[in-house]
Amino acid sequence: MRLTASGRFGVAELRLALAAPRPAAGLTSDWRLVDGLRTHTRRGADPGTGAPPVVLVHGLAVSHRYLTPLAVALAATHPVYVPDLPGFGLTEHPRGAYDVVRHADHLAAWLAAYRLPPVCLVGHSFGAEVAAALAATHPEAVRALVLAGPTSDPVARSRRALLGRWLVDTMREAPLQAPILVRDIWDARPWRVFATLSHSVRNAIEADLVRIAAPTLVVTGGRDPVVPARWREQAARLVPDGDHAVVPGAAHNVVTTAPTAVAEAIRHLLSPQPALTNR
Numbered sequence: 001m002r003l004t005a006s007g008r009f010g011v012a013e014l015r016l017a018l019a020a021p022r023p024a025a026g027l028t029s030d031w032r033l034v035d036g037l038r039t040h041t042r043r044g045a046d047p048g049t050g051a052p053p054v055v056l057v058h059g060l061a062v063s064h065r066y067l068t069p070l071a072v073a074l075a076a077t078h079p080v081y082v083p084d085l086p087g088f089g090l091t092e093h094p095r096g097a098y099d100v101v102r103h104a105d106h107l108a109a110w111l112a113a114y115r116l117p118p119v120c121l122v123g124h125s126f127g128a129e130v131a132a133a134l135a136a137t138h139p140e141a142v143r144a145l146v147l148a149g150p151t152s153d154p155v156a157r158s159r160r161a162l163l164g165r166w167l168v169d170t171m172r173e174a175p176l177q178a179p180i181l182v183r184d185i186w187d188a189r190p191w192r193v194f195a196t197l198s199h200s201v202r203n204a205i206e207a208d209l210v211r212i213a214a215p216t217l218v219v220t221g222g223r224d225p226v227v228p229a230r231w232r233e234q235a236a237r238l239v240p241d242g243d244h245a246v247v248p249g250a251a252h253n254v255v256t257t258a259p260t261a262v263a264e265a266i267r268h269l270l271s272p273q274p275a276l277t278n279r
Contacts, residue, residue, distance in 0.1 A: 219265055
């Protein structure tokens with residue numbers, strides 16, 4: 001599936017991404033105690049459409065901030081929640097850096113704290129690893145799954161290889177994303193980012209992908225050096241009910257720079273499919 005590239009990331013989008021905890025564009029912040037940690041969530045109001053909630057899970061070194069464009073793009077049709085994982089964004093710092101399993105456990109506890117029905121879980125980059133682990137271990141909590149730019153490609157599963165690909169990606173991203181990254185690294189602390197990177201490259205996401213029961217879409221940008229086409233297609237094949245889509249022209253942060261296209265892909269995944277009839 002090829003999606004239509006859309007959206008931009010300019011000054012207005014940057015201001016909106018950095019707005020929390022102030023209300024902005026219909027998004028507000030709240031905190032709940034989850035597994036002993038004061039956990040921040042950026043969320044939209046329920047639009048009253050009856051559509052399932054969508055939960056966005058950020059990658060490593062970042063937070064809810066860069067997912068704000070996608071949250072806004074979805075908020076008119078779906079209740080949207082963007083939690084900050086432990087130690088990132090505005091969530092309390094735990095002792096040490098959580099690995100994929102601990103992040104997935106925290107996210108499962110977060111879902112229970114909000115008493116949400118089965119959700120559409122959207123994980124980006126390292127957040128896709130966390131989302132895959134949650135979908136594999138708590139299938140009852142996940143109605144549908146979107147893995148956007150999932151790390152990490154088995155042929156580049158080392159810190160050096162992954163950092164090298166990310167450096168290439170920085171040359172392809174919208175420059176105004178840089179202030180968000182600086183703010184997020186400051187909040188998380190560089191040591192936590194590096195430790196989380198180490199957890200990422202030790203995590204074999206393939207073991208979770210084959211256990212996922214929910215319908216799943218793997219989405220990447222057409223110019224994403226972190227998730228090349230071969231790995232995107234392989235990841236989608238590993239999921240029993242998997243498919244893949246590409247946004248031409250977008251790089252790794254497709255959820256930030258092409259939010260309208262990704263939102264439409266999510267809505268399509270969640271839309272009822274017409275039943276086949278015998279003629």
